[in-house]
Amino acid sequence: xxxRIEQLVKNLPQEIDAVLITSEVNRLYYTGLxxxxxxxLITKDGQSxxxxxxxxxxxxxxxxxxxxxxxxxxxxxxxxxxxSKHNINKIALxxxxxxxxxxxxMKEQLKTQLVLDTYVNQQIKCQRMIxxxxxxxxxxxxxxxxxxxxxxxxxxxxxxxxxxxxxxxxLDFCYCHGSQRPAFxxxxxxxKNSSMPHGVPTDKVVEEGDxxxxxxxxxxxxxxxxxxxxxxIGKISDEQKLIYDTVLAAHKAAILAAKAGVSCRQxxxxxxxxxxxxxxxxxxxxxxxxxxxxxxxxxxxxxxxDETICEPGMxxxxxPGIYVEGKYGCRTENMIVITPDGCENLTASPSDLILL
Numbered sequence: 001x002x003x004r005i006e007q008l009v010k011n012l013p014q015e016i017d018a019v020l021i022t023s024e025v026n027r028l029y030y031t032g033l034x035x036x037x038x039x040x041l042i043t044k045d046g047q048s049x050x051x052x053x054x055x056x057x058x059x060x061x062x063x064x065x066x067x068x069x070x071x072x073x074x075x076x077x078x079x080x081x082x083x084s085k086h087n088i089n090k091i092a093l094x095x096x097x098x099x100x101x102x103x104x105x106m107k108e109q110l111k112t113q114l115v116l117d118t119y120v121n122q123q124i125k126c127q128r129m130i131x132x133x134x135x136x137x138x139x140x141x142x143x144x145x146x147x148x149x150x151x152x153x154x155x156x157x158x159x160x161x162x163x164x165x166x167x168x169x170x171l172d173f174c175y176c177h178g179s180q181r182p183a184f185x186x187x188x189x190x191x192k193n194s195s196m197p198h199g200v201p202t203d204k205v206v207e208e209g210d211x212x213x214x215x216x217x218x219x220x221x222x223x224x225x226x227x228x229x230x231x232x233i234g235k236i237s238d239e240q241k242l243i244y245d246t247v248l249a250a251h252k253a254a255i256l257a258a259k260a261g262v263s264c265r266q267x268x269x270x271x272x273x274x275x276x277x278x279x280x281x282x283x284x285x286x287x288x289x290x291x292x293x294x295x296x297x298x299x300x301x302x303x304x305x306d307e308t309i310c311e312p313g314m315x316x317x318x319x320p321g322i323y324v325e326g327k328y329g330c331r332t333e334n335m336i337v338i339t340p341d342g343c344e345n346l347t348a349s350p351s352d353l354i355l356l
């Protein structure tokens with residue numbers, strides 16, 4: 001993690017004397033420590049302090065190398081001592097992660113001016129957009145478990161079992177093969193429930209002719225994977241086959257379009273145009289993909305509104321879909337990392353239609 005704090009300090013506006021990091025995700029990003037508690041104070045003069053309670057102090061001392069680790073006693077008093085020691089007049093906050101109540105509490109207790117300007121928050125987001133090789137390797141490890149889980153579950157699914165049973169088997173496999181936690185709540189939806197992009201597993205019974213959409217991911221050292229596959233049960237209808245082929249064509253085209261120098265909006269348009277031309281434009285109501293890393297949804301996104309230019313090191317999902325209300329839905333999702341001349345596919349699972 002050496003270098004990330006220095007890079008943030010380098011980009012601080014002249015009037016900002018320090019940054020206060022309280023979110024779990026940014027604590028992990030800047031210190032390497034996964035914890036449910038802790039406060040990171042980064043000062044403009046190059047001194048950084050991580051204050052954490054007894055539960056994490058031993059682990060923090062062992063892991064954190066880029067700032068001074070202190071045992072939390074009375075947090076407000078400790079912060080005020082550091083504010084005085086470093087003559088801190090203005091502290092920037094993480095506006096994306098701060099609740100109103102937290103801000104009001106800090107405003108009342110800390111003896112300095114709190115800055116809610118989004119500039120520093122944006123700098124943090126920009127740093128996290130570009131993944132290091134270590135971050136990419138962790139995402140790759142998480143995806144390996146995700147791919148293996150798909151191969152396993154395809155041998156398990158049969159008519160008569162429920163979506164909830166399938167989700168449970170997926171989760172169990174991922175845990176048993178190294179995932180530290182699910183990257184998000186698994187989506188396993190069959191039949192008419194598959195028309196809901198973020199449907200939840202229920203006791204709906206899998207039947208012949210169903211589509212089953214499975215959207216799930218694993219986590220390694222805080223970094224997420226994300227993959228979606230839709231499979232068919234037995235014989236599917238001609239319209240289902242058309243929908244699957246259309247989604248797959250959009251998926252493949254978007255991956256080919258994703259490269260350094262191309263806007264996120266253009267990648268989205270590449271996929272969206274194919275679905276629109278097939279007559280299902282109104283059935284594709286979400287973005288074509290999103291960045292991910294420590295969080296399952298990060299910036300930027302392949303969407304109609306995001307003009308961000310793709311850069312090498314961005315890890316993105318590509319996940320177009322078609323959802324026919326009350327009938328069925330289909331989505332195919334891979335993870336890619338942007339490279340100077342294209343992208344690398346991090347997902348090994350086959351994307352062609354599988355009938356079980």
